[in-house]
Amino acid sequence: MQINGVSAVITGGASGLGLATAARLVDQGAHVVLLDLPTSAGEQVAKELGDRAAFVAGDVRSADDAARA
Numbered sequence: 001m002q003i004n005g006v007s008a009v010i011t012g013g014a015s016g017l018g019l020a021t022a023a024r025l026v027d028q029g030a031h032v033v034l035l036d037l038p039t040s041a042g043e044q045v046a047k048e049l050g051d052r053a054a055f056v057a058g059d060v061r062s063a064d065d066a067a068r069a
């Protein structure tokens, strides 16, 4: 599977399995958007992942939030 250069939206990406997935994808050259709750550590986590990561505060159950991500 070609990961380098793809963009991925990762729901729940600020912690646990989602964060591990995001880190793995970034390591392999992907861009990632972490869609996670406003109360999560997403902002800080995205900074730590580097330039190819961004955080969108939202709820995966909201179609509008998912579309923004």
Ligand SMILES: NC(=O)c1ccc[n+]([C@@H]2O[C@H](COP(=O)([O-])OP(=O)(O)OC[C@H]3O[C@@H](n4cnc5c(N)ncnc54)[C@H](O)[C@@H]3O)[C@@H](O)[C@H]2O)c1
Binding pocket: 011, 012, 013, 014, 015, 016, 017, 018, 035, 036, 037, 040, 058, 059, 060, 061
């Ligand atoms: N950790 C495991 O070994 C394991 C094994 C099997 C299943 N699971 C399941 O996988 C899921 C994730 O587990 P985890 O350990 O990564 O949990 P976690 O709590 O570390 O991470 C979940 C993330 O999802 C976010 N989140 C919760 N509700 C959200 C919503 N409505 N919209 C957007 N983001 C939301 C949380 O803020 C958090 O950052 C859970 O449902 C868990 O039960 C985990």
